[in-house]
Amino acid sequence: MRGAVLHAPRDIRVEQRDDPKITAPTDAVIRLAATCVCGSDLWPYRGIEPVDGPAPMGHEYVGIVEEVGSEVKTIKPGQFVIGSFFASDNTCEICRAGYQSSCVHRELIGALGAQAEHLRVPLADGTLVATPEVPSDDLVPSLLAASDVLGTGWFGAVAADVAPGKTVAVVGDGAVGLLAVLAAKQLGAERIIAMSRHEPRQKLAIEFGATDIVTERGDEGVAKIKELTGGLGAHSVIEAVGTQESMMQAIRSTRPGGHVGYVGVAHGVELPGQELFFSHVHLHGGPAPVRRFLPGLIDLIWNREIDPGKVFDLTLPLDQAAEGYRAMDERRAIKALLRP
């Protein structure tokens, strides 16, 4: 099959890879209907995360089940399914508490490479959620968004304790940040401040429910949030970048007793203990347990109550994955969907 492989920083090639096979009785193999490039793929693409030899890329996927292992009970060939970036058994104590991305048996999908024609999904019964039937083509982008960026933005909002009546700020205007705006809206936030200086992203943020746009960053961004919130800071702040600056911006934009939900994969972040102590914020985040939210998100999409697929402003055939990476790296595209 064809699949995207990162050979070195900025060297993405779509090339022939081995067809995935059932290797454990709990596996499924799916034929991808769509996959995409993630903001987190840009860390190794940019060389900020080391690349160890040619690495298959991608961890977002929707598609049709082709084959299942002998112990797979609920997932069937022919179903249209969505999974997330960690395979999880969905039965261990950690999964049952809603933290499937820390499942005691978790496996990283990224290592298997979902930017490809086919994908082996471990722990299929625990990992995959089937849609009511094979969706019409126009629903595919939104269902694909649920695989990671929507689920991650949603977790950010939940981790930030978004609730009716609250003021929410979102740091980061990538697909996750924009979908955190959508999640905050769905969760009933009264006021949603999107921090963005890119006009097309501001537009989408407003479409998703943002009530205010703040273009300032760092200390100036913090001052602006304080100004908009009676000097106190937002009740809930969602961090969707993962840098030192964005984390501190999020913490400092939150009022005492408020909540920071952080979902940007932390790179080079060191949190000063004393400042955190006196900030009085709640801090929660990490790799989103997307599986927890998938059934509800699929319902919302199926009933056309939300349209998270709008974050895909570039659609390319899989063979042009390299252009997808470039467009996102240069911020020409919010998110690139790849059609195998």
Next chain:
Amino acid sequence: MRGAVLHAPRDIRVEQRDDPKITAPTDAVIRLAATCVCGSDLWPYRGIEPVDGPAPMGHEYVGIVEEVGSEVKTIKPGQFVIGSFFASDNTCEICRAGYQSSCVHRELIGALGAQAEHLRVPLADGTLVATPEVPSDDLVPSLLAASDVLGTGWFGAVAADVAPGKTVAVVGDGAVGLLAVLAAKQLGAERIIAMSRHEPRQKLAIEFGATDIVTERGDEGVAKIKELTGGLGAHSVIEAVGTQESMMQAIRSTRPGGHVGYVGVAHGVELPGQELFFSHVHLHGGPAPVRRFLPGLIDLIWNREIDPGKVFDLTLPLDQAAEGYRAMDERRAIKALLRP
């Protein structure tokens, strides 16, 4: 009046200080029935926190109201009152959300020096809580404990989301850690693991409700907590020390999705962002909003349902404050009560 003053590291003197006076119409002046030495007083005492000239010490207090300012409405002369280490208006938005120690008008009691015969308390109506009547003398130590260490341990337990059925670990066996054990018991924890290697403290921990004692520290302590919790870690971990080692021990002892409540004043702590991200813990803490808990804690003490005063294993006249500091510094005493 007489009061304790820190002149330099390890140089505490009880000397003549000016009698406090009403300086704002919202002030009260109280005559102290008891005060005490706090673990956090040891930071400047040990020279870890810089001391800027002679500094009046102490921030824990109970006593009789002697005088109130013209705008004080609910607090009356003759009442026995308890307050905490931050004065707070108890009416601002932050106070009403339960974070009185981040009140927009907060004032630090420590700067006024509660290890003395008298104390001026700013924002008296918001800060002070009166007992139903003047208590019998045997209740005074427990009421004094509510002023900080009980309220702080309680906040640690609440911040760590302690609830019925949960397994709780407590890092730190000072008065706050021991009273966090008591709080966890009151909040219904099923299993309470106290981390302590000091026999008298272990004994008190068990008396307060600990079900297990772990003597190991650092990585070994973490391994022991994992061993006691099916490899997963505790649901709730209360950190009551404030060092890098204790914070990391707390975070690593917590299961994914679990909660760390940290109340040890952070000194030299830097939290690694990536480890925190992948730990999936909730992190919350800071200077305890003791005021939030005071009415409930006073009830529990008044009804003799809890006896937090047991943490005072040394009682001295105020004039011997220096010996109280020495005994705590050398860990000969858990906590020293001072009688003015």
